[in-house]
Amino acid sequence: MRVLLVQSPVGRKEAPIYPIGLACLAGSLGDHQCSGLDLSLQESPGEALAARIELFNPDVVALSVRNIDDSSYPITHWYLNSLDEIMGALENWRGTVVVGGAGFSIYPERIMELWPRIDFAMVGEGEIALPMLLAHIAGAQAPSWLHNGIARPPRPSFEDIPLPDYSVFPASDYPGKGSVGVQTRRGCVFNCAYCTYKSLSGNGFRLRPVSSVVRDIEEVTRRGFTSFMFVDSVFDYPRAYFRELISALGEIQNIPAWGAWMSESVPLDSLDTMYRAGCRWVDFSPDVITEKGWKLMGKSGSLKQLWPVVKKARAVGLTVGINFFSASPGENLAALLMKFVFMFRARLFLGWKNTFINIGTIRLYKDAPLSDQLYPGQELFEPVFYRPRGLADMIVRAFQAVRRFHHGN
Known part of the structure; x- marks a missing residue:
């Protein structure tokens, strides 16, 4: 399958942070064709996502939501505001949307309720689970840890996780x-x-x-x-x-x-x-x-x-x-x-x-x-x-x- 690995936008200018979670997923998807897109680097994230979908023609968009807000007081920046634009760009696209990430994993049900365009939620670590979920999307039997679109796989041994693939996002973007x-x-x-x-x-x-x-x-x-x-x-x-x-x-x-x-x-x-x-x-x-x-x-x-x-x-x-x-x-x-x-x-x-x-x-x-x-x-x-x-x-x-x-x- 063709998998577009997407880092969610942050909605303001911040120092770029390399999407290590998506690189770890890419390292586990050797049987699939992957491309990476960091929307936190884009001035118009929705347009950038639509353009990459047109160019790459993915079967699955796997979106990582690292944080839901910046945990700052008294003024709190809400990172999830940017998801409206992203889900709008995905609205008429016919592929499958999988969302995960550390911040997302705390509130998967609530975020799926707010953005029903999300087809599957990956709660926790996805290096071993995502290939199994992709097989299910392609027609295989659903894993036992998948219920109502929410995947809660067991935590893998670190020895079983392949090395990250750092090629999916260029180093020059993260100086x-x-x-x-x-x-x-x-x-x-x-x-x-x-x-x-x-x-x-x-x-x-x-x-x-x-x-x-x-x-x-x-x-x-x-x-x-x-x-x-x-x-x-x-x-x-x-x-x-x-x-x-x-x-x-x-x-x-x-x-x-x-x-x-x-x-x-x-x-x-x-x-x-x-x-x-x-x-x-x-x-x-x-x-x-x-x-x-x-x-x-x-x-x-x-x-x-x-x-x-x-x-x-x-x-x-x-x-x-x-x-x-x-x-x-x-x-x-x-x-x-x-x-x-x-x-x-x-x-x-x-x-x-x-x-x-x-x-x-x-x-x-x-x-x-x-x-x-x-x-x-x-x-x-x-x-x-x-x-x-x-x-x-x-x-x-x-x-x-x-x-x-x-x-x-």
């Missing part, structure tokens, strides 16, 4: 730092209260063979990418796998610069090893600033490890990003002020241009533990935030206004 992702594991063992990762990818790590990760990096290098980002929930767990992986990275000749999300408990001496293996930036997500908040948010490790690991990362030459939430259970105004103090302390003493702190607000999604606690049984499709109150809210609104003025969006 930004870390714009292309490399994945080493799926799932998570941690219990952060706001996170949907475990509901989407499973409770526990599914590890990719290190040799496959190395081949991915060699391929993105060959394709012309000058940097990449490890897109795992956390890069330094499990520890034995982490050590094996960074050792292998150190053996790659001319490895591009790379970054990763780290836990605050990463062994400090491993940061030197990471730098020698090509790492140039790391991100931490402590989210909170008090021990009470740490406990209530289900965080692992210790908050006391945050400053030493940030200081060490800067000392070895890494650019550091730190993410806090403006409010969380057990934290409001006093904690918010402590986060601003931490921000200025880190930037003044560790390097203003290479130490970045973001203070966001928790967007509550269905199936996250905190959402189930605060809004049991509610869908939370429209944005709902665990937001600061009173003076803290005024401070956050002012901070975000300044941020938008300087950085846009």
